[in-house]
Amino acid sequence: MDDLLLSKIRLGVVAELLNAQWVSFTDLAHAIETTNGNLGAHLAKLVDAGYIAEEKTYAGRRPLSRYSLTESGRAAFVAHVRQLESLLSGASEG
Amino acid sequence: MDSSDAREHLEMVERIVAASSRKLDVSGELFLVWGLASGTLDLIVQLVSDGRVPGAAVWAGPLIVIAAVIYTAIRVRQYRAMPAGRMTLLEREFLNVLWIALSMAFAVNVIGGNMFSQWAQSAIWSVAAAIVLFYIAVHGNRRALVGAIVLLLSIALANFSLPIAGYVLAGGMYLGYAGFGLADMLARE
Incomplete structure (x- = not known):
């Protein structure tokens, strides 16, 4: 399994980005229901691993941080979900 | 990780993916504006060709298009100034389709203008x-x-009604395009 995606918050972030071109920090914090500080720390780990990309831009005059899923992040997510599914099917067979 | 954790994580992923696979959300307002502008262009040309209004009325056409372009530019600028939460892959794809369809229509009208009669260009x-x-x-x-x-x-x-083709095409734009925009706006309220 992917160690980075064993965290429920990080897995949730990647799932949120799956169907999105980008999602803002505020929207992610709202969707994941966690504090800004906690989310920021998890996002930094995902950015460092190359799973997500961070873009700093402006909405009018307000600064806006937004995130998108990279190809390696998408591949890691798919592989991780497959392993979760096989763990479940293995458990139900056993 | 045990199987109950795996189930919990998978259920969360399914919930999030289901919620994020939303319907395509478009701005009905711009369809309303462009439907009215396009329909009115057809209407003016038909009225002029029928002699019901003076020939100088055709100059209202470019003014209507300019007004619609200015309105669109203002709305796009306002939209960009809003702290938008997200853009879905579906929305990006829609913008591509919109851009390709409208720019192709414009290009074909320009490069093939001699082949198309007045109403063919509108069509x-x-x-x-x-x-x-x-x-x-x-x-x-x-x-x-x-x-x-x-x-x-x-x-x-x-x-099948070439003498009144402009009225019919205008009606199509009013009902089909602007009508869709208005109906979509009303459905949101």
Whole structure:
């Protein structure tokens, strides 16, 4: 399994980005229901691993941080979900 | 990680993915504005060719287009100034379809202008508008499907009523394109 995606918050972030071109920090914090500080720390780990990309831009005059899923992040997510599914099917067979 | 954790994580992923696979959300307002502008252009040209209004009225056409462009630019600028939460892959794809359909209609009108009569050029815009609405329709919007069908029907009807083709194509734009925009705006309220 992917160690980075064993965290429920990080897995949730990647799932949120799956169907999105980008999602803002505020929207992610709202969707994941966690504090800004906690989310920021998890996002930094995902950015460092190359799973997500961070873009700093402006909405009018307000600064806006937004995130998108990279190809390696998408591949890691798919592989991780497959392993979760096989763990479940293995458990139900056993 | 044990199987109950795996189940919990998978359920969360399914919940998030289901919620993020939303219907395509478009701005009905811009369809209303451009439907009214396009329909009015057809209407003016037909009225002038019927001699019901003075020939100088055709100059209202460029003014209407400029007004619609300015309005669109203002709204796009306002939209960009809002702290938008997200852009879905579906929304990005829609913008691509919108851009391709409208720019192709414009290009064909410019490069093939000598081949198309007045009403053929208008009909090309109706086809582009119908393509955009069909794209919205395949993502679960029945109002867009109705609008696209109305636009196609207006072309078919105009084909068999050439003396009043401008009125028919204008009607298609008013009902199909602007009508879709208005219906979508009302449905949100």
